[in-house]
Amino acid sequence: MLHPVLMYALTAAGLVLCVALFLSLKRDMLSSEARGRKQVSALETDWAAKMELIDERWKELSQISGLLVAPAAPRSGLNLNKRSQALRLSRKGEGPRDIAAALSIPQNEVELLVKVQKIMLSGLDTPASRARAL
Secondary structure, rough: OOHHHHHHHHHHHHHHHHHHHHHHHHHHHOOOOOOOOHHHHHHHHHHHHHHHHHHHHHHHHHHHHHOOOOOOOOOOOOOOHHHHHHHHHHHHHOOOHHHHHHOOHHHHHHHHHHHHHHHHHHOOOHHHHHHHOO
């Protein structure tokens, strides 16, 4: 067997080695933490600078948007007066092109109005609709 002093010496050497490893690990953790704090600080500084740029841009856009004027609401091409005039001219035999030119409205609106009027009138001429009217 081994000499008892040798066993104590090996145990002491193992204990010293464990303490050295513990201190080395602790030093590495502290240096890693310091690097992490530096990175976080750099990111916060960068973030703050970017936020200032965004705030400035927001103020510029707010000022510009205050100068913009909302577009006017689109005018309806056919009001009730023009619609009745268009139907009257259509009953007189005028064509959609002539009606559109006379009333200053798009030709396709006149065509649509005439078609809808014909559909409405044809729906009233059916026997079922006449029975309902009575």
